[in-house]
Amino acid sequence: MPTTTPPVTAPTGVGHLRGDESFPTAARRSLADPQLRRNLRHATTTIRAKSAGVIAEQSDWEQLRTAGAAIKADTLRRLPDLLEQLEEKVTGAGGVVHWAADAVEANRVVTDLVRATGADRVIKVKSMATQEIGLNEALEAAGITAVETDLAELIVQLGDDRPSHILVPAIHRNRAEIREIFLREMPGVDPALTDDPTALAAAARRFLRETFLSTPVAVSGANFAVAETGTLAVVESEGNGRMCLTLPETLITVMGVEKVVPTWRDLEVFLQLLPRASTGERMNPYTSMWTGVTPGDGPQTFHLVLLDNGRSAVLADEVGRQALRCIRCSACLNVCPVYERAGGHAYGSVYPGPIGAVLSPQLTGIEDNASLPYASTLCGACYDACPVKINIPELLVHLRAEAVESRPRPTAESIAMAAAAYTMDRPRLYAAGQRAARLSRLAGRRGRGLPPPLNGWTASRDLPEPPAQTFREWWAGR
Amino acid sequence: MRIALFVTCLADTMFPQAATATVRLLERLGHEVVFPTEQTCCGQMHVNTGYQREAVPLVRRHVRVFDPYDVIVAPSGSCVGSVRHQHATVARRAGDVRLASRAESVAERTYELSELLVDVLGVTDVGAYYPHRVTYHPTCHSLRMLRVGDRPRQLLGAVRGLDLVELPAAEQCCGFGGTFAVKNPETSTAMLADKMRHVLSTGADVCAAGDVSCLMHIGGGLSRLRTGVRTVHLAEILASTEQSGTVSVASAGRS
């Protein structure tokens, strides 16, 4: 298909879309950590049950999913026009719109905007987009402190750790570990702090209150932006979002271009889908919506940064494009048997789990995250859970083909696959192969191992005894 | 009814007892089973590993071999899932629109065993006898790609002598996933360990499923642990009668 510009993926050397090692290597470490395994199992089991309960209450859930998927598919088809409309409406309401082609540019735009205010500290609402681009590190390099105000992000930041879940970034930590991190890293913390979650949340409240009141600039992401009205929406639980969106003089919102929705009315679908699919609530405690600047109420300067960073490349792939429907609910993580065991860090990117396994390699180009599309059994639980019906198994298979076709050949695997395909297209050769396989298995050690690279499977499983007859031999002898 | 058997390469080569049981069951119910011998493999392994181009001749072969038949059955949710959800995609990706539409037509006539019995043949009591404590693992592709729902359980529920026990966390994947078990063996093993724990917790002496691939995985693990629990394909249970006995079923295809 001819296009005028080749797709441009997210640049290397900035942001957090690429891991240092392959998924199987990183997963091996998580699998060997029994505490992590227990934490993950407890958390994903709990949230699955909560979510299933409130989804069962919503008798029109399937209709909402269908509508949500359709709104997003429609949005993607006319994304450039909708973004221009959004820009016009935000500007008309007193906001300033910036465009960033990639992480480097977005970081520079935000850094310049903060510098222009004279502030050396910003408060932040949890935002996947700013994590994706590594904004905190960029601000740090410019001498600006970024304070994460979401409880889980604070736990991650104080623990010098990495987030491992889209919605609950500290899901890999239990209360005892969180207490230790607070006692070690939180200035002014009460040394008698217990590991009661209520006490831990109260400690975060005390620690952050003064910061909220004294910091003049906030940085947020956005869950939705309405093209028709210029309205932005942030969905949250703790009230740290409201603090950041209300108290400072300047608000800078960084948003992936795919977060736009066409109309105000479209929010009626997503505000029903998102809370039930993500935290398993009928509605999240707080949702803030604002349109540009309101005189006398909230930030008096508002900047909106529209981020590409590989999204246009995802959009160019008509099969892969559906990953841009994602509303970051993380339902797919919570139902994924692979995520539950390997944990979020194994995916290397800020986007873990099934959606990460398809979104990250598309944003970076398949070469940089080639092991991720294989980090799934294709069991399909993610597709059933997705509130916007992203067919993740279909995407995984699609990306596996891209991974194979982007690799130089031959590899041991490609030779084996080509040989198998050759044989299987010739029934006589195939039947001869079946007999040969049986003979070699009978000659070898019965029922135990396979040669590399298949020996990983037989490390913990026995192969069945080969049958005396194949089915086709039995059939021929009837 | 004349029914073409899509045996699947894995059942053909490694688990013929599932396929022979399918043949004997359908014949016992008064149907004619034909086996097109030019069939080999549906290409799922290639597609799921990323070798879609290599899969094109296999899809073409499968479509050519099965196109003449009105009703096609396979004792595998996974392979039927591949036919239904992957063949046309592979053809379209290769630019062969005609093959894609023929593949869709074949897919419409292809059924997983429990679908064929319940939906097409309209039978849930197949007259089977199987005096064992059985737990049923609904394989992911039967469950979520094909939506076979409770059809296998309806069939098992009508088997005389069979004590069906609920498998905890039944809908969780066993960790096989074909290429997944090879590329991510440690994660796969962790998933298998949980599946085996749940199987053993039921006290069943047989773990049944509609896919020999998942059974190979679960059975391989249970065998390594010397648990004494056997894995048996749904077709083998349904093919068992008081006359045939279960001993001969276990060794069917090896005589």
Next chain:
Amino acid sequence: MVGRAVTSRDLVLGRLRAALAADTAAPVDVPRDYRQAAAVDLDQLAQRLADYRAHVHRVAEGAVADTIADLLPAGGTVVVPPGLPPAWLPPTVTALPDDGLDHARIGAADAVVTAAAVAIAQTGTVVLDASPDQGRRVLSLLPDRHVCVVRADQVVATVPEALARLTPHRPLTWISGPSATSDIELIRVEGVHGPRQLHIILLP
């Protein structure tokens, strides 16, 4: 600065348009056969508010002041939006009318009393739209207690009905229970940064 921003705008829009240039996807119709409206059930609202640990008080309009008096210590300070009905305030409390109160005074108050714009029964949500009887967003954010008075005619059953009643250009705050987190072992804890107590006075 301006020149660079224009360039990036053209670049991003150009890439997005190029990505769609060879598009074969058909236009999408959005089916809206999900539930749009339903009969209002005040008991459902009360129950779902309570599910998320809001305190619900169902009283007649004339009893609002007495209800608030029972909730707050005598002599307690209450932040008051400019358009709040004066009859709602009991004489036992000290009113702090918002004439541009600074953050410290708002945060130190014992409570804030506001009206609401809309409430949603099925989700247990109240929405504030910064009208004069609700005031600036900060008023309902910093005090530790939020008392919100909802009239029955402001209650709708569903989220679609709520959006239809709201004006997008006003700053909107959707509140479903007190501030909460589930960040520690997925256990819900009420009271993080927003008000730790939410009282809804539901009028007939």
